[in-house]
Amino acid sequence: MSEETAGLLTQSVTDRANQRNALIAGFLGWTLDAFDFFVLTYVLNDVARDFHRSRPDIALTLTASLAMRPVGAIIFGLLADRYGRRLPLMLDVVFYSIIEVLSGFATSYRVFFFLRLLYGIGMGGEWGVGASLALESVPIRWRGIFSGLLQEGYALGNILAAVAYFTIFPRFGWRALFFVGGLPALLSLFIRAKVRESEAWHSMRTDWGTYWAIVRRNARRFMYLVLLMTMMNFMSHGTQDLYPTFLSKQRGYGPHATAIISIIAMIGAISGGLAFGAYSDRKGRRRAMITAALLGLVAIPLWILSPTTALLVAGGFAMQFMVQGAWGVIPAHINELSPGELRGFFPGFAYQIGVLCASTISYVEPLLGERFSYTHSMGILAAAVLSLAALVVYSGPEAKGIHFGAPPRND
Numbered sequence: 001m002s003e004e005t006a007g008l009l010t011q012s013v014t015d016r017a018n019q020r021n022a023l024i025a026g027f028l029g030w031t032l033d034a035f036d037f038f039v040l041t042y043v044l045n046d047v048a049r050d051f052h053r054s055r056p057d058i059a060l061t062l063t064a065s066l067a068m069r070p071v072g073a074i075i076f077g078l079l080a081d082r083y084g085r086r087l088p089l090m091l092d093v094v095f096y097s098i099i100e101v102l103s104g105f106a107t108s109y110r111v112f113f114f115l116r117l118l119y120g121i122g123m124g125g126e127w128g129v130g131a132s133l134a135l136e137s138v139p140i141r142w143r144g145i146f147s148g149l150l151q152e153g154y155a156l157g158n159i160l161a162a163v164a165y166f167t168i169f170p171r172f173g174w175r176a177l178f179f180v181g182g183l184p185a186l187l188s189l190f191i192r193a194k195v196r197e198s199e200a201w202h203s204m205r206t207d208w209g210t211y212w213a214i215v216r217r218n219a220r221r222f223m224y225l226v227l228l229m230t231m232m233n234f235m236s237h238g239t240q241d242l243y244p245t246f247l248s249k250q251r252g253y254g255p256h257a258t259a260i261i262s263i264i265a266m267i268g269a270i271s272g273g274l275a276f277g278a279y280s281d282r283k284g285r286r287r288a289m290i291t292a293a294l295l296g297l298v299a300i301p302l303w304i305l306s307p308t309t310a311l312l313v314a315g316g317f318a319m320q321f322m323v324q325g326a327w328g329v330i331p332a333h334i335n336e337l338s339p340g341e342l343r344g345f346f347p348g349f350a351y352q353i354g355v356l357c358a359s360t361i362s363y364v365e366p367l368l369g370e371r372f373s374y375t376h377s378m379g380i381l382a383a384a385v386l387s388l389a390a391l392v393v394y395s396g397p398e399a400k401g402i403h404f405g406a407p408p409r410n411d
Helices: 003-042 044-050 055-083 086-104 109-135 140-151 153-167 174-180 183-194 199-204 208-217 219-240 243-250 255-283 285-305 309-336 346-358 361-371 374-395
Strands: none
Touching: 003 044, 003 055, 003 086, 003 109, 003 140, 003 153, 003 174, 003 183, 003 243, 003 255, 044 055, 044 174, 044 243, 055 086, 055 109, 055 346, 055 361, 086 109, 086 174, 086 183, 109 140, 109 309, 109 346, 140 153, 140 255, 140 309, 153 174, 153 255, 153 309, 208 219, 219 285, 219 309, 219 346, 219 361, 219 374, 243 255, 243 374, 255 285, 255 309, 285 309, 285 374, 309 346, 309 374, 361 374
16 A cells, blocks of 8 residues: 555544544534533423522523523634634533533522523534534535434433433432533533544635625525524424423423423434434425424324323424424534635524524413413414424525535525
8 A cells, every 4th residue: 555545544534533523522512502401491390499489480591591692602603713613612611511500509599590691601602613613524415414413412412401300300409400510511621632623614714804794795694594593493492491391280290201201202303303304415405394394283283282191202202303303404504504704603693593582482481371271382382483484494595515615505
């Protein structure tokens, strides 16, 4: 074997290792971030009781976290475009881990609310930076399925939160769940040791004057992405955040049954994200997302009205298979629609502005649920947002398979 051939093989092995490590870093960052968010959804009743507040008051802290995510997207996204993806991702993971631990020490509702605001900044920074690092590193032909894998770190985080609720909460109480949430800080050591900076970032770096000119030129594209992400977040938070409360309060399930049903639903989410992500590589991003949303409409009666536990479990699995099936396409779809020079900031900020616009659903759902029923509240809202999401996706552009490092195609 010649030295040149040996060098090429060595470089190929190194590239594959970096692709794998970048994907692991993005996946685990989003998984652990989601874990830290979802633990509160499982202990909402208990936190309300300890702080002598209503369930909607504690649900408002979920809204507060969601509302602050655009701030994190701005801060860490701009850092990612200026200094590369690795360092901002490490700083973000350490930041949200510290805030999660401090949340477990909160002595009052006011302190807890403030800490959840700060946590929202960390949560908002992780997705855009982690997704750009991962998807700029993987092969184009596999971008859809890796997009599904990356996004379903969110569902895995929910599963881990349910497992923690099942195993830790009965013995140690709700505060211990937040202490466990400090473990993600260790991920920063892996990123520092194993992940190489994105080559696409090196090739698309620009000066700040040109950078902001590109932002202004793409304002219309940005507004579409905000609308898209608003509908997508209505879909996910509207079908996930209050589901444990629905199971416990409306259907009367205890902590163990609630955790098991939620875990099965999130297994459906992971399966759907991978399936529709792979489908989008073959048939296109928009077709995959529209198909998932419309099938989610069909799943609503099984998800929310099933008379038996077995059917309810099947409905939870089916609903999250479809909702997160659509979501599994999102990392690839909106990164492909973003200018290369702005990929650290642009998709993540659009995503988090969409979160802000949709954040009210975590407060409106329990208000309607307490006034009427969680069945009516969640069912009606899910039908509305799934229909509107399919329409928004249908009306928008697509840039499937674009080479990162080149500008998006005109559409």
